[in-house]
Amino acid sequence: MYHNHPYDGWAVSGQGQSSPWPSNPPPSILGALPYPTVTYSSSLVTYHITDFAPNVLNSKVVDSRGRVHFIIRTDNEMPGYTAIQNAQQNSIALIEWKSSPTIEIRSLLTKQQVRNWLRLSPDRSARSMEVRGVKYIWAPHNQSINLHASDYARSFLANVTRAPTSIAIQITSDALEQRLLESTVIAALLLQCGRNID
Template sequence: MNRFTNTNPFAGWYNGQSSPSIYGALPYATPPPAANLVTFYLTSFNPDLFNCTVIGPSQRPTHYIVTDPQQPGYTIVRDAKGKSLALVEWQAHPLVEVRGVMSKQYVKDWISLSPDKCSRKMTVSEKRYVWAPDDKSINLYTGNGNPQFLARITRGHNTITLDLTGEALHSGLLDVAVTATLLLQCGRNID
């Protein structure tokens, strides 16, 4: 059985009872229709998310997520040409680095769980963002006083979908969003 089939996509928010529901609790913007989003699929799990391909809107690979069996403590996010874009070091408290965007730091500090465990704050190039569950997705919003929807992560059968707005792409959030998707969907403790 694929270990991701029954994985709770909100496991990072687990509070011992069930997934939190913040629907209507926060003033987050409503996601646009799917037609206004650019879709990427994390698929071809070999055998799982730690070794997979990210397929872009042109149906071509845009990223590869690779974990060498000889070095299982490291997962690399590469672009389509094989250039390393991000590195996750799996240890008791995992570390993450996104080259050219942020230096190595603890995942728990980069995507920090809010005190009420209903969202995660993320900082990229001194800009704040918020990941928050909404029904069957995890949505990314700007972290300012008037949150704007930027992306969403959803899980399907043998695939994870990452939808981004044009603004998110123009802001250079694709590599960050792919790395965050890996971390939020991997099923490991990231705190």
């Protein structure tokens, strides 16, 4: 489908090796949380992870006009790796699927375990995420998962909602100005991929 190899320029060890997947579903962060009323002045911009082929691990991220912003690709020849590419098909992130999956985001996050980047809270009701030294919180609300800054009562930044054939990401213009689009899309992919990320 895509002509450029998604792993060009990445140092990948253990190519061709596969690892067994846990049969248990990943722990859910959806559940009952006290949720304060959030007000914000920022407008919302909507993106969709869509064109599942056959699932979210082979898909595209498009804006409301259908323009492709990211390509998510899990190569059949290397099923242990998922690459996230920009619209020019340059790899910006790489997930290595093993017993404890790892994530690397070019110029943003050095290779580390996903469970350390999207750290589950002790009560398993939310996840924290650090981007450029700033801590953010992913917390459930109704049928969506919302992103907040660490002062979460006043700082809604984005939400993720799943439909049968797509995943909607609504992100505030404030979050876009903070350059959170890439990390929000990648976190949404990890939270909604159906695989164990811990």
